[in-house]
Amino acid sequence: MSSKQEMVQHVFCGLADKIGRPVRLMEVCGSHSFAIAKAGIRNLLPPSVQLLSGPGCPVCVSGEDFISRSIRLVRSGIRVAVFGDLMRIPSPLGTLGAEKGLIVIYSPEEVLDYAESHPEEQVVFSAVGFEPTVSAAAVVLETARKKNLKNFSMLCDFKNVRPVLDLLCADQETALDGFLLPGHVAAVTGSDLFKGLPVPGVVSGFSPENILSSIALLLNEIAAGRNSILNNYPSAVVPEGNPEGLKMIKSVFEPADGEWRGIGLVVGGNWKIGSAYGGFDAMERFSVLQEPLPPHQDRGCRCGEVLKGRIMPDECPLFGKICTSEHPVGACMVSEEGACAALWHNREAV
Ligand code: SF4
Secondary structure, three states: OOHHHHHHHHHHHHHHHHHOOOEEEEEOOHHHHHHHHHHOHHHHOOOOEEEEEOOOOHHHHOOHHHHHHHHHHHHOOOEEEEEHHHHHOOOOOOOHHHOOOOEEEOOHHHHHHHHHHOOOOOEEEEEEEOHHHHHHHHHHHHHHHHOOOOOEEEEEEEEOHHHHHHHHHOOOOOOOOEEEEEHHHHHHHOHHHHOOOOOOEEEEOOOHHHHHHHHHHHHHHHHHOOOOEEEEOOOOOOOOOOHHHHHHHHHHEEEEEEEEOOOEEEEEEEEEEOHHHHHHEHHHHOHHHHOOOOOOOOOOOOHHHHHOOOOOHHHOOOEOOOEOOOOOOOHHHOOOOOHHHHHHHOOOOO
């Protein structure tokens, strides 16, 4: 261990001593999950400080029904465009990757270009994500409206981050003491979004140094008995957020209740397409999406407990045995920012 690591450990131990009891922290951003696992940050924490991975990866929390519905669209002859991460998420109807005729995109603009140049096809953009993606999707829908694209629509499972944090705080079994808050989301929403949480939180950037200092700040708040929300990523985050991005989100989308995979119904936990843009909502356009969906299949996956912070990924009996990043059983092992995949990819460092 380097002298720098020893110094970090010394600081953490001092703060843990001041607190004088076990604490449970949670990161709620997939990029944090990956960075923490890659840098081996958990190795530097004293045994009394547990850092859990929460519902911070959009691929992990997107509903199983969303994948089944996207597959239904493909099988109905509709051209579906997705980001590559969605291809391997298991559902009762299989995976999108097993279907023919999908378009894998790298930017949302590609879908609009495709729809414009293929007026004979119905094109659906199937998308998941948190506020940064929601604001980009709002621009896409606004552009589609301006271009009067009749063959374009969107099937979305967009997540509204704040309500799920309140839900996690109320969970007696998880019993959280503080959050490492998502820097990318806060760059759009502002750090003020997190005001009023019953536990302290620190908005963090993504370098190991920034994450380490954010954890130290968080422990310091807990030691002092404060529930402050601190911004440790001021180069990208301001309290009020990005006014243009927020305006776009609110003009195109509206909050709705939604299913988070493994967590269940989160009141106000989704963003749905608002009525002014209802003509671009695939749920309204295609009757095949109204048909009953196949029941959930129990594959032994414990993503729900991982995402609620009740277990660490390697406490799942399938971790690394049946479930690997090459053969994911659950959504948390699909994207490298999923809690299970982040740990699996960086198992040497953890
Ligand atoms: S290791 Fe695999 S099966 Fe277990 S919780 Fe994670 S994704 Fe699910």
